[in-house]
Amino acid sequence: MKSKHLTLIVAAALAALSTSAMASGYRFGSQSVAAQGTADANAAEADDASALYYNPAGMSRLQGQNFSAGATAVVPHSTYSDTGSKRFTGTSSGGTATDGYAPDVVVAPSLYYTKQINSQWSAGLGMFVPYGTKLNYGDNWTGRYALTNIKLEAIALNPSASFKLNEQHSFGFGLTAEYMKAELGQAVDVPGTVAALAGTPNSAALVKQIMALGGNPAALAAVKDGRGENDGKDWGFGFNLGYMFQLDKDTRFGIAYRSSISHKLKGSTVWDFSNVTTDAVVNKVLAASSRKVNSAALVALRTPETLSVNGFHQINARWAAMGDVTWTRHDRMGDLHIQFPGTDEGDEVIRQQWKNSVRVSLGANYKYDDKLTLRGGVAYDQTPVNSDELRHPALPDSDRKQFSVGANYKLSPRSSIDLAYSFLDFKDANTNYRNNCSPLTAGCTGNGETTRGTYQTHLQLLGVAYNYQF
Known part of the structure; x- marks a missing residue:
């Protein structure tokens, strides 16, 4: 009965991966409403303060002070649809169908400020x-047994500077912090686990221990799942x-690079066996025999770097x-090892073996008149998931x-608003993920489950931003 399961691992993976909202992996793809309107093809346009994110060299094109605040x-x-999880x-595995597991709406903000220092230098x-x-x-x-819930929140601060050598x-x-x-x-x-031990010496010893402590072994006939809760957090730095x-x-061209960032997510793991049966003594014996103790959790990882040409x-x-082509080095995310310092539990190993991916986008602007500019774009984004056998419920x-x-x-000569709408259509995704460590396997942690089913997903994104030039 060992299963310090996915604990922080996914949490870590999350961070290390690259947007479940837009770009492949866990990366939140759109960092600008103006960019979203062109399917993020406009990095070389560099027309507002969000140029700081897509290519900091683009700040050299901005005059005076520029501010942009948006939300997507x-x-x-x-x-x-489950097709035989075990x-x-x-x-x-039993259980029921799941519905409504994705939130109704999630909102992500962005803020950018740039200032032209002189004819050559700008900062933001x-x-x-x-x-x-x-x-x-x-x-x-x-x-x-693979996952019940997961939540990842991340925020980055990115002071930047640009230098204009000549025209x-x-x-x-x-x-980046x-x-x-x-x-x-x-x-x-x-x-x-109880079913697997039935008729073995270990099962007899368990029953004997329950009776010795005054418990009722008959409660094992209606045993239920235990539960684990994990959390973790960390600061990481890159450039x-x-x-x-x-x-x-x-005509202009750009090249942009974002480094990987090393993280050590540190947090805690809490296990709950208080409701596995109606007998408190039985619950305590099962908890002790599982060798699961509340503890710290640690996952070391590196986020993928990206290289863009536009x-x-x-x-x-x-x-x-x-247009824009962005390559992401997802292969930094191999198998994830979750450690539980101060315990005898072996690592939880999440098999991932992600592959590198490419995103290609094309866009256009149409200036309707002096106040209104219309935008449009299309993009194709590859997933880092290598196969159905490596597609985990944390990232379908x-x-x-x-x-x-x-x-x-344009609201005035100095201010404007951006609006954007995107529709993302995901290819149907099958999963046949198996955890290689069962509760009875020594030296590792895991439920040993197989999650088998099909995901069908699409997303809509609505963005609005306000821009002002001082």
């Missing part, structure tokens, strides 16, 4: 949400670099075209297509 609402719709014993500060996820499958769903070449750099907080819950397969080349007044061309007075990710429209409306 994510409206997910996801269904899961306990480690090979029997059905950005605050944004790099990662995030929130799922609650419930305590009784068929895949509860053609600009450079940018920044530092990233804070992550994660929570995770799971069921503990006590019924499966970003950018270069922009102005070919002529209408371009922008002003076709004529009304039309502009743009798959390749997706994005379709976006947006607009910028």
Whole structure:
């Protein structure tokens, strides 16, 4: 009965992965409403303060002081159909179907400020949400031994500067301070363990111990799941670099890099066996025999770095075209090892073996008149998940297509608002994930479950932002 299961692991993974809301993995893809309107193809446009995130060299194009404050609402719709989830014993996991496990709406803010110091130097500060996820499958769903609920919140501060060498070449750099907080819950397969031990010497010893303490062994006939709750948090630090080349007044290209960030998520694990039977003595004996004790939890990981290449061309007075290709090094996220310092529990190992991914986006602007600019874009984003056997319920990710429209409306010569709408269609995702460590396996932690089913998902994103130039 060992299962310090996914504890912080996923929490960690979460952080290490790259948006369950938009980009592949756990990365929150859209950091700007203006960018969202072009499916994030406009990094080389560098037309407002959010250029700080996509390519800090783009700040050299901004005059005076610039401020942008936005919020993106994510409206997910996801269904899961179970096709035969099992306990480690090979029997059905039981449980019920899950519905409404994704939240109705999640809102992520962003803030950017830039200032032109002189003709060559500019500086700025950005605050944004790099990662995030929130799922609650419930305590009784068929895949509860893998996960019942998970929540990841992250926020990053990104002071940056740019240097304009001449009319053609600009450079940018920044530092990133990233804070992550994660929570995770799971069921503990006590019924499966009791059934697996039935008729063995270990089962007889368990019954003898219960009777010696005044408990009723008959309560084992109606045993229920235990439960584990985990949390963790950490600050990590990284950097970003950018270069922009102005070919002529209408055409420019950019290259941007964001480094990986090392994290050590530290938190606690709490196990609850108080409701596994109606007999308090039996519950205490089962808890002790499981060797699960409330403890610290630790997961070390590195988030993936990204490398982007993008371009922008002003076709004529009304039309502009743009594009972006972003490569993400997800293979930094191999198997995750969750450690439980101060206990005899072995590591929980979550098999991931993520692969690197590429995101391609194309977009366009149309200047309707002096006040209104319309935007549109499409994108294709690869998932880092390698196979159905490595697709875990914490991240039922798959390749997706994005379709976006947006607009910028000038309220005055100095202020404007951005609006954007995106629809993301995910490829149906099958999972056949098996935990290799059962409750009866020595030296490791896990429920040994197999989660088997199909996810169908699409997302809608609504963004609004206010921009002001001082």
